[in-house]
Amino acid sequence: MKKVSSIIIILLFFCSNLNASEIKISSLKELAKYATESEHTITMAPGVYKLTDLLTPEILQERRANKQYQYITFSGSNNVFNLEGVEIELDTEIRTVLNPPIHSDEFLVSGSNNSFLGLTIRCIGQGTSLGGTVLQVAGEANSLKGITLYVSGSYPYGYGDLFGKGKQKETTIKHRKHSALLVTGNETKLYRCKIYNRSFGHCFFIQQNPKNVYFEDCYAEGEMRSTDDVLAETSGPAFDVDFKTWTQNREGEYVVTSGYMKSLCEDGFRTYGECENITFKNCIAKNTRGGFELRFNKALLENCETIGTERGYWIGDDTVVKNCKGDANYGPLLFVEGSNVNVDLIVDAAESDRLVHALATIQGENNTVVLRSENETQRQADLPILLGYTHPEHGEAMSPFGQAETTNLNLINATGMSIKIGEQAKNSIIKTNGEIIENKGMHVKVTKR
Template sequence: MKIIRNFLTVLLITIVGIVKAEEVNISSLSELVRYASKSGNVVTMSPGVYPLTEYLPVDSMRVRSNRKEYQYITFSGSNNTFNLDGVELVIDTKLRTALKPPIHSDEFLMTGSDNVFKGLTLRCIGKGYSLGGTVLQVAGRGNTLKDITLHVAGAFPYGYGDLFGKGKAKETVIKHYKHSGLLVTGSDTKLYDCKIYNLSFGHCFFIQKKAENIYFENCYAEGAIRSTDDILAETSGPAFDVNFRTWTQNREGKYVVTPGYMKSLCEDGFRIYGPIKNLHFKNCTAKNTRAGFELRSNTRVILENCTTIGTERAYWIGDDAIVKNCKGDANYGPLMFVEGSNVDVELILDPAESDRIVHALITIQGENNKVVLKSPKGEKRTKELPILIGYTHPMHGESMSPYDEGETVGLKFMNKTGMPIKIGRKASNCEIITNGVVIENKGEQIKIKQK
């Protein structure tokens, strides 16, 4: 009887909540702000382009800064549905410069729970810059985002990627002011068909603060790329002013921009920080970002049917990761870094090639990993790239930097790409099936079967 009473109570609360939900139509930013703090509504906004400066003029930023009001809009209400199809908010980046917020402040913040947001576009314009913030943070619990699009801009310097550092690191050569896309810190967040076009130095999608149960489906991240040759051709600007000194050394041991490589001008397409439990990506794509999917946690993450295109490094995974039917190229950098243990990987190598320098197809370290690497049927890469077993990623993942060796034990590896394999001295007790040659084997108890 107690179970039945509890069920009826929950059912009654749900019914009451549905009955009380108010359906409202709005057509201004001031109305959107008003309903952002309310709960239990279905809010539909008229399609159109809404410049944020018409609601928040530049000369209002000083007052907001004095009040420590660093967000443009905070969605603090819960149990709402916001129908924002065709709604575009244009954000002049000079607002952020005038506001002068502390580092890591967000412009739009969702702190309420169990909301649904559909169809919004946020577009950054102008030549201002952020001090290190994010366009949108989802901090509340149980929120769902559908068909949200961000066009990110507003970082300094822009045009070099992470060649000269990326934050507070002591090695940083040029001080950076990042501007990232979408940050998730709230558990049980779901994102469907969300897109980020990033013309800024900062991440596209990233997750922090031990958020749990995060799900991405059909999401897309895209940055821009530039050759190191083009950077070295500059005769003025931030890179020229520091004599092109980098924060990581190249393979000759020099700290200088090296010709022949391709750099992404943003950070990662999909990135996590810290232990993020129950993280799942399905049918997601990263193009021209630094890393496609950098998921170096000690918790299990799942990727299925995901794709990378033209990244500096495609997939970077940690302990217990599951990668199924995913694909990517090694056009501008390695296809994968396996850093953890107990991973289960099935990865398809796209045969795309370029004239840029790439030093490895994948690197593998860790214990008891299972990796299957294959090519699409009837398609194979022609330029040889070595598969490095018993090797680490280069420092900071930088393609110009040298690789080191790392402990690799109990690996089961199947190579169906025809690419050559190099096995380091720290690899042991591994089983390898390959249709490519083994160009070097310094490991111990390595069983190799040619197929």
């Protein structure tokens, strides 16, 4: 019976692929052609392909006139694109010539049930546009495996969000963003995808409320710069606005403050809106603004890590964080903004000489938070865990914390770090091996571990 079942499975697999044709290609023109068709297995010869060979000056002028802003649109369905060893060199001057509207995508996957294997896209040049994304996955049930993006092409680059993020009226320098990979399609799955971001924009981000998006073994990397280095400038965009920021510092002034570290990109993994069933497994964010900023979503994170971020995990309602890890090297490890969360975080002992004001802030209802040290190796410098406190405005490390109600919290602190309990914390249980430096809460039971 087992042998018969195996034969049936093989026959079904064979029949399902009868209509799929196997095609070998060796140019971007061919890739663009088959991107619009369906039921193919396309294998592209390894090599570096220049996008300017496909989008010549004449074609760019024609596309701009026709308002065709995407470089290649994968509108077909049920395809397999074998792109191992294929690198597309994306000259960002193309964006300048096309001058697309804000939030335009460059490579767009609008078809469904496609698999992409091994593609690398590398940005070069100094071009910018109003804001856009290298790659958007909009169709349903597409999978990306081993995709790598090297992103550049924003203005100004070198300040992160010190001077604003875009449309906000408080913005002191107008930005031209360039983000990496946007997911808007249901059932999108990403495996072993990597983003090296040298642009002001997000790495991986999700919009338009897709369902069942899955990330596994994905990596997001930005780079950091000290505010002291920014303040040393004697010319340029920051100097021209007298280093005026869009958020106030802890002294109430709107100015760049020395002693901090800023990421030059936006978030490593970011969600917008209410996305259903989002999963991150074995993913890493390094030197990004936020590692995992999932504020208004129910999400599952398992075995994830943040390294040298401005803030590690920013989570909302009903989120589960299992056996994850991160440091507070340049900013807080954790902001709990929602309710009914379950967090288990390992605190890496890494430290720096940069100003950091808290290990975590916790607000909301019915939360369970476990913070522990790795192999019992604790930080040397104390960073308080703040209960009944909010994240600082816009998450900016230079800005002060607010206060908010925290009820029915179950906190286990095995980090040795101190705890500060605000006056809006109540009806909670705390087990800690760190000092209680202040307790203004009501009905908060504290026991030593």
